Amino acid sequence: MPLTDTDDARLVHAAQQGDTDSLTAIFRTHYRGMRSVANQILGPGPDAEDACQDAAMAALGRIRGLRDPSAVRAWLHTIVRNNCRMRLRAQRTVVMEIKADLPAPEVDGPERVVDRDADRDWVRFALGRLSPAVRPVAVLRYFSDRHSYEQIATLCGIPVGTVRSRLSEARRQLAIILPGVHDERHGDAAALTAQRRAEAAAILAGTAPGASERWAPNLVVHWPAGHRTSGPAALRAAVEQDWRLVDVVAGPDVTVWETVSATWLLIETNGQVHEVRVVHR
Incomplete structure (x- = not known):
């Protein structure tokens, strides 16, 4: 039975308070729609899957800033769409600056700048809790300009398939870590x-x-x-x-x-x- 907007809002409110089960339920419910958006833009295949996984990672870092919890479906689809468009631009060798896969806030006022920077501190702090094997791959993927699988593989001296598997493991770990460390003291x-x-x-x-x-x-x-x-x-x-x-x-x-x-x-x-x-x- 599909979730209603009220169900979505309830789950988002719980997720914003650090409830990991609610986060899991949100992604389980909306992942098929996210994948459909990615398939329409990139076509079926691993690129669409990666775009959805990166969108889920970005959403984990921004869920507390979602203003209208009942609009979580549209919000997730927007993140996926932006990720797909970034991938297409990268394939066309357009010069881009991607310091993180976090979506830009709707309003870039001072309070949002502070909130965004705090979230980046939060995510970087969480990266420190990752297992050592996956940490360099995650830092490169989400915070450096060498973010493609091929670039990461070359720099780390590992196969592209290993990059994919380590990023998948990093996302799995972060889904557990991020909600639990949001209220801890983070470094600058x-x-x-x-x-x-x-x-x-x-x-x-x-x-x-x-x-x-x-x-x-x-x-x-x-x-x-x-x-x-x-x-x-x-x-x-x-x-x-x-x-x-x-x-x-x-x-x-x-x-x-x-x-x-x-x-x-x-x-x-x-x-x-x-x-x-x-x-x-």
Whole structure:
């Protein structure tokens, strides 16, 4: 029996209070309609499925901001439609800036800006609760410009199929984690990014005398073309080259440096970088 608008509103209100079962019920009820929207735009296949999965992930991060709970069906369909259109634009090689798969708010007033930034802090905080294997893939997918499956696979050194399975696992974990951590104290994502940007600029310019404290003694660096080095000394020699910084994405135990010529993926444990993967842009 299909849900009425009243049923939808009741489930959304419960989900906004952190009820995981209600979130599950919402997606179970509306997923077929979401998939139908994606199929109409992208055609049946894995791209449509991925667009729906990413839309569900975005909705998890924004459910508390839904103003009209009875309109959840239209809201979900809008997120799917936007995701599909972004995919089509990306396929046409239009230059885009996708810092996250979160939908834009309807009104971008000061209170919505604060709310949106808080949600981004919330999602990044939740990423820190993911299992280590899936965390880098999720950070790249939702917060970096290297968000396609092929780009993530190349940067992480894993097959595309593994990227898909890890993202699926990340979504499954986040569906459980996000509602439970919404009211916890979150770090300031903007402050962390600024700190990591300053650190990256200093290290790449060779002007960070204490930078060695950030590198684990057993650091492994995977360079382009399969070259691999061990230890911080080899990294310090390499950064004497021209690695002009363009952008930085900072997540829990994962940092992405975008330079003019390459993307760097830094993976940390206990505050120290133990693995770096570098690919040409």
